[in-house]
Amino acid sequence: MDQSPMTPFYEMAGKSPEEAKFFWSGGPVEVAPRTWFQSWLSGVTAFETDAGLVLVDSGLRQLGAKLAGMLRQRTNAPVHSVIFTQGHIDHAFGLKDFLVPGQARPRIIAHRAMPERFQRYELTQRFNAAINARQFGGSVSRAETTEEFNNFRTPELPPDTLYEDRLALSVGGVRFEIHHCRGETDDHSWVWCPERRVLCPGDLFIWGVPNAGNPQKVQRYPRDWALGLRRMAALEPRSLCPGHGGPVVDNPTLIRRMLLETADYLDSLVAQTLAALNDSAPPHVDIVHRVAPPKTEAPWLQPVYDEAEFIIRNIIRHYGGWWSGRPSELKPATRSALAREIAELAGGAAALLRRAETRAAAGDLRLACHLADYALEAAAEDPAICSGVAALYDRRAERETSLMARNIFRSAAAYAREGRAFA
Numbered sequence: 037m038d039q040s041p042m043t044p045f046y047e048m049a050g051k052s053p054e055e056a057k058f059f060w061s062g063g064p065v066e067v068a069p070r071t072w073f074q075s076w077l078s079g080v081t082a083f084e085t086d087a088g089l090v091l092v093d094s095g096l097r098q099l100g101a102k103l104a105g106m107l108r109q110r111t112n113a114p115v116h117s118v119i120f121t122q123g124h125i126d127h128a129f130g131l132k133d134f135l136v137p138g139q140a141r142p143r144i145i146a147h148r149a150m151p152e153r154f155q156r157y158e159l160t161q162r163f164n165a166a167i168n169a170r171q172f173g174g175s176v177s178r179a180e181t182t183e184e185f186n187n188f189r190t191p192e193l194p195p196d197t198l199y200e201d202r203l204a205l206s207v208g209g210v211r212f213e214i215h216h217c218r219g220e221t222d223d224h225s226w227v228w229c230p231e232r233r234v235l236c237p238g239d240l241f242i243w244g245v246p247n248a249g250n251p252q253k254v255q256r257y258p259r260d261w262a263l264g265l266r267r268m269a270a271l272e273p274r275s276l277c278p279g280h281g282g283p284v285v286d287n288p289t290l291i292r293r294m295l296l297e298t299a300d301y302l303d304s305l306v307a308q309t310l311a312a313l314n315d316s317a318p319p320h321v322d323i324v325h326r327v328a329p330p331k332t333e334a335p336w337l338q339p340v341y342d343e344a345e346f347i348i349r350n351i352i353r354h355y356g357g358w359w360s361g362r363p364s365e366l367k368p369a370t371r372s373a374l375a376r377e378i379a380e381l382a383g384g385a386a387a388l389l390r391r392a393e394t395r396a397a398a399g400d401l402r403l404a405c406h407l408a409d410y411a412l413e414a415a416a417e418d419p420a421i422c423s424g425v426a427a428l429y430d431r432r433a434e435r436e437t438s439l440m441a442r443n444i445f446r447s448a449a450a451y452a453r454e455g456r457a458f459a
């Protein structure tokens with residue numbers, strides 16, 4: 037896949053940063069009468085009714101006050117009901133700050149799979165802290181001191197109303213439809229307010245390649261996701277309030293295009309990956325190199341957060357097992373034993389690193405990083421090897437466009453500087 041130097045995606049798309057809405061933070065924006073959207077890292081939509089507010093999502097715990105402060109510029113109504121579009125920490129943890137003093141506990145609605153997610157968080161707190169440190173470019177030693185470590189648990193205000201497939205409700209005479217759609221998560225919902233024609237897709241739309249491939253996280257569902265996007269488009273929303281990035285207000289034509297092009301993008305990756313799997317079950321890496329991601333200039337389909345290559349991997353996992361397809365990797369040797377063997381064949385870890393640097397200079401960072409891994413795993417006690425490998429991963433990070441790839445490579449550099457491979 038292309039390894040051109042990293043360019044901000046809005047430049048690649050010929051857009052100004054203002055137009056490239058993945059990065060958008062702000063609000064309150066009135067997206068329909070008595071309906072406001074605000075975003076800081078993630079979005080919150082508030083529908084005012086005569087019975088109180090219906091909130092869709094609540095932001096990160098640390099950002100709840102900031103988001104609520106925006107909304108409270110427009111309305112002081114108490115929160116009647118809340119819908120969490122998913123149980124991720126940037127959607128289901130900021131609610132407390134939206135409540136007005138003395139108000140009753142709001143009804144909190146979510147898909148029935150959400151409590152199991154929180155149980156999983158409790159079971160894997162330190163794991164989650166470590167993989168998130170990597171996703172954001174650090175190492176485990178950093179993760180243990182950061183706040184996200186404490187966030188992976190059941191939220192202070194958990195859902196009390198769970199639904200299975202669809203739920204319709206009326207609050208203060210305004211109707212809301214909540215639809216389950218496996219997408220970024222298995223507990224994902226999207227919300228439609230027919231009277232105001234406002235769509236809240238949660239993270240099923242984020243102004244970038246869908247986060248359907250995240251290398252370190254549990255299964256995503258691109259096929260169901262595309263289906264859900266087509267159902268949303270069929271409703272012909274007038275305004276769209278996404279999980280991340282800016283809103284689209286009163287522009288049904290653009291919203292339809294955004295939803296359907298994203299569905300087409302996912303369907304293409306699913307169809308091509310399935311075709312490759314069905315072609316005699318080749319090794320996973322062969323599938324990754326065989327599938328051609330759809331080319332598009334659309335600013336909502338640039339690899340700014342996740343990317344096609346990772347979605348292909350995720351599709352392979354959805355339909356297949358964990359084995360890579362290489363016979364030796366069915367029951368492998370330890371990495372250090374293999375690395376020492378390769379290093380010995382090459383004339384030492386330093387020779388391996390030199391070769392990696394030559395390959396990198398020739399522009400093949402993919403190949404260079406394989407050799408660098410072996411060098412580090414064979415001689416992590418050698419500071420020259422560690423700093424050489426760190427420099428290679430820094431270079432590789434610079435050339436990536438997706439946050440996910442860039443930060444995991446940055447994290448690899450951070451680990452190398454600490455004298456270790458991911459371990």
Ligand SMILES: [Zn+2]
Pocket residue numbers: 078124126127239279280
């Ligand atoms: Zn999110």
